[in-house]
Amino acid sequence: MQTLQNATRTPEGVVMNGFTLSPAIDKCEGCDRLAEFDGETFCSSYPNPTSKWSGGRCNFATHVKLEVAAAAKVNPLKASKRAAKGR
């Protein structure tokens, strides 16, 4: 895991580039953008991972892209036509 660059520990929390960072959440586990700082894990791209996932999958997550690519191979229209024909 990479180490957060330019981050500093302040009384308000860990701050990087003027943003106060919230720690990474469970769903971030396995993402390449995770970075470690001072014994905690943060996202190197977003200050608040919880809000990145609040509307569904984080669009910058590197660890869930493969699943999406595999799912995209199934064309829903063709699949429903096949199902309608009973094969």
Ligand code: SF4
């Ligand atoms: S890019 Fe998304 S999934 Fe990856 S660590 Fe950041 S918030 Fe988590």
